[in-house]
Amino acid sequence: MRLQKYIAYSGVTSRRKAEELILKGRVKINDKVIRELGTKVDPDKDIVKVDNRQIKLEKKKIYIMLNKPEGYVTTLKSYHNDKIVIDLIQDIDERIFPVGRLDKDTSGLLLMTNDGKLAHRLTHPSYEVLKTYVALVEGVPNGKKLTKFRKGLKIDGKMTAKAYIRITKKYKDTSLLEISIHEGRNRQVRKMCKYIRHPVIKLKRIAIGEIKLGDIKLGQWRYLTDKEVRYLKSL
Structure with a gap:
């Protein structure tokens, strides 16, 4: 198994971050510092350490x-x-x-x-797993804003993918929205709601896929x- 994959599957960090750790010399195989991406690891024989702490693939899955x-x-x-x-x-x-x-x-x-x-x-x-949220927001979005939200918004200089949104309850000065996205950008739902000028007051994730x-x-x-x-x- 490739070293960065082994690190990611051990739950230390993502594969991309694992590559950064390797390049910075923070990873060892059998007490030898490894800086080359793609180095192979034998999970049954090799001892892998990140910042001098041994990591392992867990056999019992939780x-x-x-x-x-x-x-x-x-x-x-x-x-x-x-x-x-x-x-x-x-x-x-x-x-x-x-x-x-x-x-x-x-x-x-x-x-x-x-x-x-x-x-x-x-x-x-790339797997496009939907995450569904319930958001309490300021005000009540109109149809034009909901359509814009569904088609995608330019957040942090990049368009979001198509999203699902519907109003489930309306109050005097707020509304409750159900929102589904398959991306996972930093604070994405909050940023999208702020973009259409209905900032999030409270946010709760209620589903991942089914x-x-x-x-x-x-x-x-x-x-x-x-x-x-x-x-x-x-x-």
Whole structure:
């Protein structure tokens, strides 16, 4: 297996970031610093270290659904005394990591696993896995703005892909929207809503593909069913 792939599948980081780690000399195979991309690793024999910490491919695969509260970051370490999602998962011996990210201020469905291959597929834009959100926004978008949203908006200098949006409830000064996108740009839903001048007040992810959050309480988690795991692997 190629080194950057091994690092990604171990859940350390994405494949692209893994390449950066290798080029910076932060990766070792059998205590030898490796700077060449594409170097081959034997998972059964070689010892791979990132920043002098050994990493391994987990043999027992774990698949978890968490209802992430606001105020938690989807990283494995706290860099600014932030609360991290891994602290919400108890009684799991295996090292797991978040599949993709949810903003600190966004709540809802977050998948966590030690299956790096599946995580890569679910987060890579080429697989076009839909993520569905419920957004409470300022005001009520009109038909013209909704059409514009669906066709794609220019965010950070680049057009977004086509998206799904509908109004589910209207209030006096706010409205509730259901939004589905398959991209995963930084704070994309918030930026798209701001672009059409209806900033997000609260945001919650309720589904990834056909995997739905359901009635899991905030801050709680459960294992995915075998059926749900098979579905994700079929995408």
